[in-house]
Amino acid sequence: MYLTRFFADDPQHGCANCRRDAGLLDLELHMAFQPIVDVARREVFAYEALVRGPDGQPAAWVLDRITPETLYRFDQTCRVLAIDTASKLGLGDARLSINFIPNAVYEPASCLRLTLAAADRVGLPMDRLMFELTESERIVDPQHALSILAYYHRRGFVTAVDDFGAGFAGLQLLVQFQPQILKIDMELVRGIDHHRPRQAVVSGTLAIARELGAQVVAEGVETEGEYAWLRAAGVRLFQGYWFARPQIEALPQPDWARVG
Secondary structure, eight states: OBTTHHHHHOTTOSOHHHHHHOOOOOOBOEEEEEEEEETTTTEEEEEEEEEEOTTSOOHHHHHTTOOTTTHHHHHHHHHHHHHHHHHHHOOTTSEEEEEOOGGGOSSHHHHTHHHHHHHHHHTOOGGGEEEEEETTSOOSOHHHHHHHHHHHHHTTOEEEEEEETSSSSTHHHHHHOOOSEEEEOHHHHTTGGGOHHHHHHHHHHHHHHHHHTOEEEEESOOSHHHHHHHHHTTOOEEESTTTOOOEETSOOOOOGGGTO
């Protein structure tokens, strides 16, 4: 799949600034998917779409090849590719979670057109789309990033903050905007079953999330001990190798035997 395809098909989508800055990049992309598991219901809550290179190279390898001139085209194409691929694989009732790049969004309404067109084409309702803002990403304009999240929320999309605790705004982000989903950064999850400072921070985050009416996803869960401690603390949404690894152009099923 090449970055030029969707724009060649429909050059009228997007605002004037977006089209002017949409540089050309001949890079083959694929999508991998990893489930977010609701262990209370024993079902897949969502599949997160993760970009991969032509030979399965990870997202970091791909991002190293993206320039400021091609950032908008990359962001838009990843969205459409994720929707098209997940639809072909049979998403079912699960949500589709897409990471968005706020630095690539000029004006939320105009820059959302390709996404809406792709979702409409495959019959994916807006409330089944989840947009994740990564808190570890260097955000050029934090207020602009928050305005995008707020706009997406008003349009009926599920909004999430990824890597919460890694980042650019921290608690200040929650003061100005309350997303529906908080994904706890994997560095806080790692070894939490025997690390009291991480336990204290995560317990505090869970209390804040409850007060704000947000659901929490523990991401990067890799061991039975991590899962057991977080489940006992009240977490019900999980993502990580303990349940399923990402697979390219496939929707992997969780290992339900590990849920208990």
